[in-house]
Structure formats: C-alpha cells, structure tokens
Amino acid sequence: MGVTIYDIAEQSGVSIATVSRVFNDNPRVSEVTRATVLEVAARLGYQPHVSARSLARRQTETVSAIVPMLTNYFYAEVLKGLQDRMNQTTFDLLVYSAPTLDEIEGQVEKALHRGRSAGVLLFSAPVEGELEKRLEASDLPVVLVDCYHANFDSISTDNRRGGEIAADYFLSRGAKAPAVLMANPHSVPASDRLDGFRSRMTAAGHPLPDSHIQVSSTDYHDGFNEEAGFQGMMALLESGCQTDAVFATSDVQAIGALEALRRSGVSVPDEMQVVGFDDLPIARYVGLTTLRQSMHEMGSRAFELLLDRMTKPAGAVTHTVFAPTLIKRQTTLEEVSE
Amino acid sequence: MGVTIYDIAEQSGVSIATVSRVFNDNPRVSEVTRATVLEVAARLGYQPHVSARSLARRQTETVSAIVPMLTNYFYAEVLKGLQDRMNQTTFDLLVYSAPTLDEIEGQVEKALHRGRSAGVLLFSAPVEGELEKRLEASDLPVVLVDCYHANFDSISTDNRRGGEIAADYFLSRGAKAPAVLMANPHSVPASDRLDGFRSRMTAAGHPLPDSHIQVSSTDYHDGFNEEAGFQGMMALLESGCQTDAVFATSDVQAIGALEALRRSGVSVPDEMQVVGFDDLPIARYVGLTTLRQSMHEMGSRAFELLLDRMTKPAGAVTHTVFAPTLIKRQTTLEEVSE
DNA sequence: CTGAAAGCGCTTACAG
DNA sequence: CTGAAAGCGCTTACAG
Numbered sequence: 002m003g004v005t006i007y008d009i010a011e012q013s014g015v016s017i018a019t020v021s022r023v024f025n026d027n028p029r030v031s032e033v034t035r036a037t038v039l040e041v042a043a044r045l046g047y048q049p050h051v052s053a054r055s056l057a058r059r060q061t062e063t064v065s066a067i068v069p070m071l072t073n074y075f076y077a078e079v080l081k082g083l084q085d086r087m088n089q090t091t092f093d094l095l096v097y098s099a100p101t102l103d104e105i106e107g108q109v110e111k112a113l114h115r116g117r118s119a120g121v122l123l124f125s126a127p128v129e130g131e132l133e134k135r136l137e138a139s140d141l142p143v144v145l146v147d148c149y150h151a152n153f154d155s156i157s158t159d160n161r162r163g164g165e166i167a168a169d170y171f172l173s174r175g176a177k178a179p180a181v182l183m184a185n186p187h188s189v190p191a192s193d194r195l196d197g198f199r200s201r202m203t204a205a206g207h208p209l210p211d212s213h214i215q216v217s218s219t220d221y222h223d224g225f226n227e228e229a230g231f232q233g234m235m236a237l238l239e240s241g242c243q244t245d246a247v248f249a250t251s252d253v254q255a256i257g258a259l260e261a262l263r264r265s266g267v268s269v270p271d272e273m274q275v276v277g278f279d280d281l282p283i284a285r286y287v288g289l290t291t292l293r294q295s296m297h298e299m300g301s302r303a304f305e306l307l308l309d310r311m312t313k314p315a316g317a318v319t320h321t322v323f324a325p326t327l328i329k330r331q332t333t334l335e336e337v338s339e
Numbered sequence: 340m341g342v343t344i345y346d347i348a349e350q351s352g353v354s355i356a357t358v359s360r361v362f363n364d365n366p367r368v369s370e371v372t373r374a375t376v377l378e379v380a381a382r383l384g385y386q387p388h389v390s391a392r393s394l395a396r397r398q399t400e401t402v403s404a405i406v407p408m409l410t411n412y413f414y415a416e417v418l419k420g421l422q423d424r425m426n427q428t429t430f431d432l433l434v435y436s437a438p439t440l441d442e443i444e445g446q447v448e449k450a451l452h453r454g455r456s457a458g459v460l461l462f463s464a465p466v467e468g469e470l471e472k473r474l475e476a477s478d479l480p481v482v483l484v485d486c487y488h489a490n491f492d493s494i495s496t497d498n499r500r501g502g503e504i505a506a507d508y509f510l511s512r513g514a515k516a517p518a519v520l521m522a523n524p525h526s527v528p529a530s531d532r533l534d535g536f537r538s539r540m541t542a543a544g545h546p547l548p549d550s551h552i553q554v555s556s557t558d559y560h561d562g563f564n565e566e567a568g569f570q571g572m573m574a575l576l577e578s579g580c581q582t583d584a585v586f587a588t589s590d591v592q593a594i595g596a597l598e599a600l601r602r603s604g605v606s607v608p609d610e611m612q613v614v615g616f617d618d619l620p621i622a623r624y625v626g627l628t629t630l631r632q633s634m635h636e637m638g639s640r641a642f643e644l645l646l647d648r649m650t651k652p653a654g655a656v657t658h659t660v661f662a663p664t665l666i667k668r669q670t671t672l673e674e675v676s677e
Numbered sequence: 678c679t680g681a682a683a684g685c686g687c688t689t690a691c692a693g
Numbered sequence: 694c695t696g697a698a699a700g701c702g703c704t705t706a707c708a709g
Binding site: 015016017018019022029030031034053055056057058059115116 | 678679680681682684685686687
C-alpha cells in the first residue's frame, strides 16, 4: 500500500535511521544524502505514517476541542480562531460535541483517551465533581474556554463586566425599569452577566425585582436561543410591568425579543430599549446594540495557552480575561452612523 | 506512564494476546479469563492506545471533514448531524477548514495523509484539476457534501429545484419583476439556485434581465453574507428597476436585504416580497419566507455513506439529493399562523 | 555523518 | 481456549 521509510532507504542506499533523520530535520545528516533521500521520497510520494510516528514519539499532533454545540455561533467563531492559529502549525483538530452536561464527561473521556491528543480545550463546562477529578487525574494539558477553574489555564470574557456595562448604559440613558432576559441559570456566563447587571442597578438605587428577570423557558443551547427571548419578552409584556429596557444575555435571545416587540407593536427604542450580548454578524443587520466578545482571538489565544502548557507542564496556571465592548446601534439609539 | 496490555497480562496471569482478544471481543476467550482480564483492566484504568491500535490494525477510527467555514450556519448544522450520528459509533471527527479555493487542496492533503483518517467528507468543493486527481489517486473513501462529481458518492440539496420553487411561488403571487441576489457565481449551489429560478421565469414568459441579477460584491463566505445582500438590495433600489420581489440565494443575504429595505422605507411584503434559502433558525424570527434544507439529515446520511464505502470500496457510486421545501412567512404573506 | 537494534503498544495468523 | 512470535512504521539512544 503506502510507501514506507524502508522503500526510501532501499532506493537511496541508506539506512532507515537516516531517512528518519531527514524527516525529523536532524542536522546530523550530510547535505548530499539529505538531498537524495528527499528526492527519492518526493518521487515515491512518501508521507510519514501518522500513527507510527506518534507511537514512536509518544506524542500526537492533534488537539481535542469539546464544545456544547457547533451551531452556536460563539463556538463556531472561537473554533475558527483556533483553526486559523493551528493552521500555522502541523496540529490537527478533533471536535467533540457535548450539548448537555451529562454528555461532557463521556466526551472528555474520549478526548483524554491514551494516545488520542496532545491537549484538550474544554468549552463552557462547570468543572466540578467527577469531571474535575478526571481532569486533575490526567497529565494532558487542558485549557478551559468560557469557563473557569483555579487549577487549569482558562480564557474567557469578563461576563460580569459586560453586565455592568449594560446596566451603566441603561442608567445613563434614563431607563426607569430595566429587565433581564436570562438564559439558564446553571450557565456560568449567563449568571455572571446577570450578576454584573444586577449589582450595578442595586448600587444605583434601582434594585432589580425578581419579576423583571425572565429565565429561558427552553433548554436548547442552554437557554441561549431565539424562542426563549421571544417567550421571555412576551411574558414581560403580558405581566404588565412597566419595563422600558431589556438586557438579554445573548444576541439570539435579543433577536427573539425584538420579534416579540414587533408583533406586539412596541416601538424600539422609543418604548423599549434592547441590548444583547455577543455581537453576532447579524446583530449589525437588525441594528442590535450589544456587548462584543473577542471570539476569534479567544480561539487563537486558547491554542497558544495549550502550546505553552505542553512546553511547560509545571508552569504557573494562568487565567486570561477579555473585556467586552459596547457596540451602540438602533435598538438603543435613534441615529447611528455605520 | 500509561497502563499497557503487558501490565494487564502480567496481573491476570495470561498472555498479551489474550488480553488483546478480550478487548477485541474475540469469542475465543473463556468466560472466566475474560472476566478477570476485564476486572484487572478496570482496576488499573486501562485504555487501548489509539495510535498503537491503528498502526497494528492498519486502520483508524477517525473521519476528516473539510469545510469552508465553521461560522457558516449551514456547515455547523451539517456537522452537527454528522457528529450526532458518529456518536453512535466509536469514530472521532477531525475538522479542517478551507475558506478559499486554494486552501482546499492543502487541507485535503492533510486529511488524506497516511494513517490519519479512515475517510474524508469534502464540503462544497469544485472537484476538478489537481484536487480531482488527488482524490482519484487516493484509496480512502470520500464523500462529497454540497457538491458533485460523477466518480464520488455525494449528498446535496436539489438547489436547482429550490430556485424553481422560488420562481413558481413568485409567479403564483403575481410578482411582475423579480430579481435575484446572487452569491459568488463560482459557487455551484448558488449557480444552481439561480439557474433553476431563471429557467422557470423564462418558461413563464418573464425572462430575467441581467440587470435584475445582483452578484455579491463581497467574497466573504463565497458571497453568502449579510453585507452582500444589503449592498445588492441597495443597488437594486437605486437602479430604478421596478423590482417587486427578490430571491436571495441564502438567508443571510435575504436578511441583509431586509435591512436595506427597512432603511429605505420600502414595505415588505407589500412593495417587495423576499424569499431566502436555508431556513436558518433566525429566519423564523425575522419572518423570512425561505427554502428549507435538511442540513442535519445531510450530515448523518453523509456519515452513513462513508461507512458504506468503507465496507464496500468497489460498490456503485451513489448520489443522494434532498428536495428543499418552501416555508412561507411574513416576507411574502401578510398573515401567518405559526 | 551513519547504521544496527531496541522499543513504542497493539493485532493476528500460526501452532498447539 | 491460549501463547509465542512476527509485524505495523516509525524514533532514538548507542556505537562507530
């Protein structure tokens, strides 16, 4: 079948050790033999066998990413950043998906499987209990993305800060009775966004009543979905509370809310201001004011953190936090120049 | 480091061959030794080494997918379908991205690398020239997704039919001067959609003038992006042509177009009807009439085709085509019950 | 600078 | 039902 190192050795008149050295850029090979080996290899279309190489080297060149759901734009974009950075290397990317909490452990188990990958990127997972133990027990490098644990490198957005910015912005624009469209409470990013928002409102003397917090009624994507935003907004409108501003914990929820407002004939931003979170490409096209996350950069940095950890397994644990930035558009402003 | 087959053999008092047989479900092992081997393995936390296994077996349990861009919802959803199906097996998924045509070959080369994967899923790639040769030369199973080549199994949406349905629908609703927001012409799916639409208009005695075809001005995602739809719609409005209906070759383009219409004060659907393609989750929330593709199912079927091909390398080549379905919403209808 | 040899951790005929 | 042995295709000290 495949051309092996033996074929090349034979046709080049050298030993397999020398052929191997050539392909490992070992300097202890004369220029002339290097050239002939390369020439023969090219002629025969030789490629080193991936498995044989990792077995002998005791190390792979693949990285595993475990994400809740590819169809969530946030994960797709972070993975894109990861891939773009990885393309500068020879690493390959294995992608596992774990939509629900109980699936995470199983996928982590796969990713951690002996000989499978050189490192693991775990997305948006609460690292505790069995999962925590499993991760601690492994000697593979692990980087957490969009979540946190003191003992592992992590990278995430400052979600709490995002909530604070949203609250401050509403306050500065004179909102009297803001509400929050909240994803599932067990989602750490969502909770942090809510906490930041709430703390700022309280500090400003406008504590957020529980009735102004609408938790996602549907679990899909952890409550980060259009339907949840739509239903939440509807419930808010029907409850009769005098809400004049809504902070949604994601853009997709905000978009569902905008549709609810449109159908209900509530004008945006006059009667209701809306702020989302993420800054999806589409946000611009529905004129959504939102908090932008640096998704692409999170991906590329995540890979670099993993590389660092491979090099220095015992180095100090590091936590990288990106500040979200407020992007103002028509759901809060009348006039916008873009 | 890791626990090997030797450790288990020793502690179980059997040979490594027997241990191996147990883990390969070989029936030629007595129940009692099987039990003790399993017990010892569990106690030691044994996992077969992935690379060693594939080297010895001369086959891997990973599949490679090469997609243009994860951030494109279509690909994310198809991959989701793929993963869901793969999760019923022990296969893992390697994901490569090739945003531009000239990157495809390089990524295909990686995926085809000796010992890397058991099969390749190639998305939306024009299989011709060097790429075609490379694929033909390989003995790995290949399945094309969202593209076509006579010699390889493929799976795709009947894009031409989608265009026809859109045209028929516009005609039935009395549109006088439809226009098309077209993605990049080198995109085969986009061309097919346009062709179907155009042929039907011509057949009905309303041939589509070139001035009514707005080609994407931006290359991002092959012209399948909001900005392209926005600019295209703007150009159409400014051209002064009496367009009253627009078929966009994707939902994202349609959404950009809707924004352009909103800003220009053109009412939808009264003055302008809009139809997209894909049926993204968001389509429902902007009330977009569109042609739905069975993305998830395409993914799962694609994997099954690959499995079939692994089993029967010489079996007849097969082409699976999904019919798109028209989903009617507010961008063409006044009243909709959802 | 180069080669012979051991080893990476499995699988799989071949005997028994 | 079980074991000894060869082999998968590399890498890497160890000699020279």
